[in-house]
Amino acid sequence: MEDIILNGHNKEEFPPAHTAEHLLNQTMDRMFGCGRSCNAHIERKKSKMTFILDHKPTRKEEQEIERRMNELIADDLPVRFEYVDRDHLPADVSTDRLPADASDTLRLVRIGDYDVCPCIGKHVRSTSQIGHFEMLGTNWDEMKHAFRVRFKVIP
Numbered sequence: 716m717e718d719i720i721l722n723g724h725n726k727e728e729f730p731p732a733h734t735a736e737h738l739l740n741q742t743m744d745r746m747f748g749c750g751r752s753c754n755a756h757i758e759r760k761k762s763k764m765t766f767i768l769d770h771k772p773t774r775k776e777e778q779e780i781e782r783r784m785n786e787l788i789a790d791d792l793p794v795r796f797e798y799v800d801r802d803h804l805p806a807d808v809s810t811d812r813l814p815a816d817a818s819d820t821l822r823l824v825r826i827g828d829y830d831v832c833p834c835i836g837k838h839v840r841s842t843s844q845i846g847h848f849e850m851l852g853t854n855w856d857e858m859k860h861a862f863r864v865r866f867k868v869i870p
């Protein structure tokens with residue numbers, strides 16, 4: 716069932732960076748209670764994600780994000796796919812960001828017991844295949860309370 720195309724897709728993801736995107740979304744939500752990113756641009760050479768936070772993270776918090784990410788990668792968590800009917804989604808899975816024309820059958824991506832979300836992109840088989848997560852820098856927009864993380868993965 717792995718090769719079934721449920722919805723059209725116009726991107727060719729770099730699987731290590733795309734899987735890291737899932738981990739960073741969950742890490743930021745666990746650390747700051749901010750939910751998933753409001754804007755993401757994931758590429759092979761450099762990626763960026765923006766989160767709406769209640770405060771500008773300290774340098775210590777930024778270092779903790781990077782530390783947690785590399786710990787999760789080293790934990791070699793399995794990446795698994797599960798197909799579910801839209802009406803039988805687990806309680807912790809949101810469909811808020813799905814396109815209006817998304818199919819009734821959804822593919823959930825599970826990364827160990829750490830993260831689960833609907834996604835049709837390409838991923839690595841386990842987190843150790845991501846390589847190393849390197850935070851390249853951050854920006855804080857005080858007016859919007861938007862925290863942008865720039866990063867790359869080194870497979």
